[in-house]
Amino acid sequence: MVDVFIEGHNHPLDVVKNKEFEKLAENINEFHMQMIVNHSKANVGPSLTHQLCTQQLGGFQNVGATVKQFKNFQREMKCLMNSHDGEMFKSRLDTLAETKGLHFVYEKDSKNALTRIFWTDCDMQRAYALFGDGVSYDPTYGTNKYNMTFTPFTGIDHHKRSITFACALIEHENDESFMWVFDRFKGSYGWERA
Structure with missing residues (x-):
């Protein structure tokens, strides 16, 4: 229940010099989004992205968004x-x-x-044609956030450097997955080497 309503205010409604700090003015716009996305691709965090944006636009008052909003958007x-x-x-x-x-x-x-994926390209196939006499298959421990095992087929070139012939990611290290990967490896090269 409202007893009395006084419509007057005891303070100014808008102060122009503080406008950039109001919540309504702190919006992520297309420019900010593009900067955050592009910098994320280069592993640059939102704090540094905000700092770069501040320098590019000539000061905090010209950015229009806070570091926290950059972090939230990312x-x-x-x-x-x-x-x-x-x-x-x-x-x-x-x-x-x-x-x-x-x-x-x-x-x-x-x-x-995605449970399994196998891939190879022209360069890998060319390397296999030249140096595929000895092939190593060494599944790594699933340390990625998907807990998938990375399984490369590698060999050694004439400079004694490791080269990759094909790669796969598998969800489970079981006979079925390994057979699937080996079948794809054999099928992608069209022959079996001795």
Whole structure:
């Protein structure tokens, strides 16, 4: 229940010099988003991105957003990307297949999550044709955030440097997954070496 309502104010409603610090003025715009995305690709964090944006625009008052908002946007962006990262990975491989001659095969489970993927490209196949007399297959421990095991096929070139012939990621280290990877490796080269 309201007893008395007085419409007057005892302070000015808007102070122009403090306008850039108001919550309504602190918005992430397209320029900020593009800077955060581009800098994220180069592993530059939101704090440094905000600092670079401040220098580029000539001061904090010209940025229009806070460091905290830059951090929040990057966190939200990563959450969104994590829910679509398998699709983004496949899209990237599709692009490489069109432009660089990459060959890849993958499988998904019933939840549409990536369970296995194998890839090789023209350079890897050329290296295998030259130096594929000895091939090493060494699955690594699943240290990535997806707990998938990275399984490269490698060899040694004439300078005694390691070279990669093909790669795969597998969800489970079991006979079925290893057979799947070896079948893809043999199939991608069209022959078996002695």
